[in-house]
Amino acid sequence: PATIGIVGGGQLGRMIALAAKPMGYRVGVLDPTPDSPAGQVADFQITADYDDEAAILELARRADVLTYEFENVDLTTLAHASQITELPQGTDLLYITKNRLREKQFLADHGIPVARFAEVQSVVELDAKVAEEVPCPAILKTAEGGYDGHGQWDIPNTDALNTLISHWPVAETVPLILEQQIDFDREVSVMVTRDGFNEVRIWPVAENVHQHHILKTTLAPAQVSPLLQAKITRIATDIAEALNLRGVLGVEMFVAGDDVYVNELAPRPHNSGHYTIEGSNISQFEAHVRSIVGLPIAEIETVDQALMLNLLGDELTQAREELLAHPEWHFHDYGKLDIKRNRKMGHITVVGATAIGQLETWSQTHEQH
Ligand code: ATP
Numbered sequence: 001p002a003t004i005g006i007v008g009g010g011q012l013g014r015m016i017a018l019a020a021k022p023m024g025y026r027v028g029v030l031d032p033t034p035d036s037p038a039g040q041v042a043d044f045q046i047t048a049d050y051d052d053e054a055a056i057l058e059l060a061r062r063a064d065v066l067t068y069e070f071e072n073v074d075l076t077t078l079a080h081a082s083q084i085t086e087l088p089q090g091t092d093l094l095y096i097t098k099n100r101l102r103e104k105q106f107l108a109d110h111g112i113p114v115a116r117f118a119e120v121q122s123v124v125e126l127d128a129k130v131a132e133e134v135p136c137p138a139i140l141k142t143a144e145g146g147y148d149g150h151g152q153w154d155i156p157n158t159d160a161l162n163t164l165i166s167h168w169p170v171a172e173t174v175p176l177i178l179e180q181q182i183d184f185d186r187e188v189s190v191m192v193t194r195d196g197f198n199e200v201r202i203w204p205v206a207e208n209v210h211q212h213h214i215l216k217t218t219l220a221p222a223q224v225s226p227l228l229q230a231k232i233t234r235i236a237t238d239i240a241e242a243l244n245l246r247g248v249l250g251v252e253m254f255v256a257g258d259d260v261y262v263n264e265l266a267p268r269p270h271n272s273g274h275y276t277i278e279g280s281n282i283s284q285f286e287a288h289v290r291s292i293v294g295l296p297i298a299e300i301e302t303v304d305q306a307l308m309l310n311l312l313g314d315e316l317t318q319a320r321e322e323l324l325a326h327p328e329w330h331f332h333d334y335g336k337l338d339i340k341r342n343r344k345m346g347h348i349t350v351v352g353a354t355a356i357g358q359l360e361t362w363s364q365t366h367e368q369h
């Protein structure tokens, strides 16, 4: 059978592998951590750093199709790998989405609404950019490499700006993006892909709640007006077409009144799409596999409303102890070997209003210690 190679062995790689295996594929992963979450369920793991070009090329040689589960893969290495094996997502998708400046510019160039933004190359530039291009409240982010809110600084007012400048936390060589802070009503996301016959497949709008910049819950379908739903779906479809998309793309957006702004893109399955495993006919992981190997994907249908709750830090252990009392829980343990505060260790999905109510009640009384 054909082998799918995944660069990265975290929970996304694990769930891609768990979707690919019953379809008859072999799966190989590359990750620096021995026995990584994906490595535990794959046919083989190459244990090496993500920037180890020789190891990535070895994975490419052993795979018929190559994909990745995060954005921080070196582009040159990926281009070399694509000369050895199939890389259906191509390198342009990663080139655009791994850098917030290129991503926002790409979106703006295609008429997609984004927050005002400006490039900031050094601490010296920041003052002037805030004064001229992106007034407070604003958020400063590293252009590359950030996740779960790492590499972000809030600038609510000029006092905060001055404090940030006098305690400059960033290496001078790191490019930054300054973004207008959107006063949003809600945060939503949409998962979208195109199948092997270029048909766009899109899941319902999902509503996300973050705590300390980390995703806590996703409710889908989101409770938004038909007008907003149409707008959001249109935007995600336009992006998928503009990118000639292969593989699944997560589109994060802010909703403010009747306005929608795209926050960021993820060229892979996304945490807010985990509910699709139980909540829809085709999960984002099965769809990712189908899209990259060139298979058709049926139109997406949802079973019922679903709620996904991330289990961070020690919450997973607590939740496991309660499994017996909650027959409606779909429990997902990523198999991570060490518990760290705010680390995504697993998640729970429930489907249907009754179970959603019960999970909400449970989560309110079981916050991370
Ligand atoms: P992820 O884990 O989703 O990849 P990330 O570190 O890449 O996160 P963002 O998604 O850009 O970071 O930001 C994290 C959160 O911070 C957002 O979900 C949102 O709550 C808030 N945020 C970021 N940018 C803005 C903005 N321009 N206006 C308002 N809120 C913002």
Ligand code: MG
Pocket: 146, 147, 148, 264
């Ligand atoms: Mg991100």
Ligand code: MG
Pocket: 252, 263, 264
């Ligand atoms: Mg985000």
